[in-house]
Amino acid sequence: MSDTMSRFPVTPPTLADVAERAGVSRQTVSNAVNNPDLLREDTLLRVQRAIAELGYLPNRAARNLRTRASHLIGLPIKAAEEGTANAAMDRFVHSLVDSSREAGYHVLLFSGTRTGKAEDELPAYDDLLRSTAVDAFVVTDTYLGNPQAAWLNDRRAPFVAFGRPWNDPEARHPWVDVDGAAGGDMATSHLVERGHHRIAWIGWRKDSLLGEDRRAGWSRAMRSRDIPTAGLASRVEDTVASGREASAVLLDEARPTAFVCASDTLAMGVLHTLADRGLRAGHDIAVTGFDDSQVAQTVPPGLTSVRLPLEQVAIEVVRALEGLLGAPPSVAPGVLLTPTLVVRGSS
Amino acid sequence: MSDTMSRFPVTPPTLADVAERAGVSRQTVSNAVNNPDLLREDTLLRVQRAIAELGYLPNRAARNLRTRASHLIGLPIKAAEEGTANAAMDRFVHSLVDSSREAGYHVLLFSGTRTGKAEDELPAYDDLLRSTAVDAFVVTDTYLGNPQAAWLNDRRAPFVAFGRPWNDPEARHPWVDVDGAAGGDMATSHLVERGHHRIAWIGWRKDSLLGEDRRAGWSRAMRSRDIPTAGLASRVEDTVASGREASAVLLDEARPTAFVCASDTLAMGVLHTLADRGLRAGHDIAVTGFDDSQVAQTVPPGLTSVRLPLEQVAIEVVRALEGLLGAPPSVAPGVLLTPTLVVRGSS
DNA sequence: CGCATGCTCTGGATCGTTCCAAGACAGGGT
């Protein structure tokens, strides 16, 4: 078991070890690693051979100390809410880890407290920043009133947001977001093409600007076809129970033939109501969700859902991060991506 | 906005700054932080005041360099498989982050390659280890033939496994696992109490020792009550489609009144078959899953599922990690926790 | 009074890397 990845009995080799072996100075080895074009070709080859032979890899702590950078990106994680369908962050995190690595960064997870209140996370950000544990942050919830973005801005801490700065037109930080209105429009238009006219909307409460964005897609799609929307919209909490109740009321009062929901969680609530009444999703009543969660993918008969391009979001986030930390100051403050619709049995 | 968390215009204060302000040497400040009982009480107070006034926090890179430790724990993340119900790792990760923090560690995410093959991850482990980027690893898949555990053992790299070392009785590394047999037993016994006798098992292929463990609980529960199991078991891939086919075949050939599944994913497959045939879960046929995923929590009419104590697993993992990295060598090589059964409408 | 003892505190060295300024060397123009 002694391949290229050799074992180190005591301590890993250092820059000095490589330098001695290659017959050059420490700095030359450092240059070979970080600025190869500064070396003459034969010197470079000699050093690279020594590096390979010894299995040298720079010590992170030393490098971090000298360069005043940790090459780590802090990612706060929220408590995953039980009973909701929204574990989609998985895809985002995975892609973020991958694209970060290609940019020379690793992802550090942290959480504030167990309370889940946004304010309680600030000390955690502060500690990481002050102890130079991370170079930048990725924040994922920029809902109205979320203090993190403002706080980080005030601190001049580098960060990229997944989500538009809804509340602050003055914000100058880079952000990446998904066009929720486009998603709502796609789902609604799809249902119209399937022959539906009485299409109901179940979304979040009005103070959720993300929810209002998605809802705008629904009303835009309806209005552009001159389909009336009166009495067909409902705004509730993002829980299965709320979706269940809202859909029951709507069925009784407005007789829709299809539901467009602001989340898979709400859509699952609709499926509950349909099951209660012996109706079949996709047969008697059409339903679409949002987020393309694993629930949407596995529930019978399959839930049509708007899929967010989370992989692409992560790539853009890292791109923005590089612009923030590297030399070239990025010009684009924000990037807006378009989701896709995954059609399944429920519509 | 100038509270305790002051802003640093240029660079954060260092040990030397605190020392000067408190009128002591650097080393004394260091001791005040790391070994407070070495200082006289009044000196300690004086230093602590200076620390608070300056908002001092030790520079991680410098500390890491000197102590030859990163205070980071590496956690490999797998590509979340689309179309399966198993996003339960969320709970584990969150709890791991929390308990790590209490132990003075942070969690660093990494992934090998996009290929998803286990072997391809080894270089990633190797890099992190050689560059002293992490102090230890937490590995989560210890299925038969998984090379990581053996490789890490061979490297003498500190790590804790979530999952028993099925394949290697010689393994001496600490591990934490959940008693799958107990879970299978609980689900089966629950169904027996509900009056079922013809209870079928849908599990994974025989080379999955985790699956065999869970299956053992089913057969134990059946056997202890002298209920025959012949023809009632099926072993397939862990996909919705497989669960769907397997349950269809079992229904035709063995006429079970209940299904115990090795995963929520398979259980969803059963729900598909029931929907296909106009049967109602929990009414005509009972179904139980495994993992208590968000799918189980939200699908109508609610999927009864075995819930793994992932929060507790993470706590035990960190405890083992502390034993591994700190002074006291832990005595217990392994910890086995018991799951619980969450009963919902499907049974 | 001398000296050992224990408690506090200090200054220098060190971890492994990169920054900085300058040295060595070869080639080209006058």
Place this chain on the structure above:
DNA sequence: ACCCTGTCTTGGAACGATCCAGAGCATGCG
């Protein structure tokens, strides 16, 4: 021959913390 320019390489200093050995200073004992 001379100097100058540019390429390539070098040694010393620095990043900010902890380790180590020892200094200062009471106290206690013979």
